Amino acid sequence: xxxxxxRVTDRSARDVxxxxxxxxxxxxxxxxxxxxxxxxxxxxxxxxxxxFYDDFPTVSxxxxxxxxxxxxxxxxxxxxxAMLFFAxxxxxxxxxxxxxxxxxxxxGTHFLFHLRHFDHFSLRDAVGVGTGLGLEWALALVxxxxxxxxxxxxxxxxx
Numbered sequence: 001x002x003x004x005x006x007r008v009t010d011r012s013a014r015d016v017x018x019x020x021x022x023x024x025x026x027x028x029x030x031x032x033x034x035x036x037x038x039x040x041x042x043x044x045x046x047x048x049x050x051x052f053y054d055d056f057p058t059v060s061x062x063x064x065x066x067x068x069x070x071x072x073x074x075x076x077x078x079x080x081x082a083m084l085f086f087a088x089x090x091x092x093x094x095x096x097x098x099x100x101x102x103x104x105x106x107x108g109t110h111f112l113f114h115l116r117h118f119d120h121f122s123l124r125d126a127v128g129v130g131t132g133l134g135l136e137w138a139l140a141l142v143x144x145x146x147x148x149x150x151x152x153x154x155x156x157x158x159x
Contacts, residue, residue: 023146027096028088030143034103035084037136038077045074058125062117080106093151100144107137 044052049070053059080102087099111133118126 023150024091027143027146027150028091030139030146031084031088031096031099034136034140034143035081035088038081038084038103042074042077042081046071046078047074049074058121058129061120061125093147093154096147097144097151100140100147104137104140104144107133107140111137 041052041056044056049067050065052074053065053070080099083099083102087096111130114129114133118130121129
């Protein structure tokens with residue numbers, strides 16, 4: 001019995017590997033980036049909610065401070081962070097898709113809220129927040145598409 005990997009003789013199996021592996025690496029890197037960004041914000045919200053409200057750019061422009069609300073949002077963000085890190089670790093397509101679907105919904109609703117509530121933001125703050133949140137949502141959507149492609153490739157296109 002040999003411990004070296006068997007050679008792939010089936011041409012179709014060999015042709016799929018170069019396309020899928022770089023995509024998997026890209027999806028993993030994107031998941032880790034989203035998780036890292038979400039970790040910073042969520043830990044800050046949960047551990048130091050008053051500091052988050054007072055010091056995070058533009059948050060104090062929102063309605064009055066509510067510790068319960070900010071720390072609950074931080075806890076939910078930490079749950080989302082855990083899903084993103086786990087998806088990046090196992091890189092199993094259904095886990096990746098589940099984490100990204102949740103993140104796309106969160107990032108999209110957060111972005112859309114801010115688009116509707118820039119009335120008391122400076123132009124600089126509105127552009128900064130809108131651009132940052134829009135890019136975050138776009139990255140999540142691109143990763144979701146890439147995750148879907150990986151899922152389809154791994155299941156032979158079947159449901």
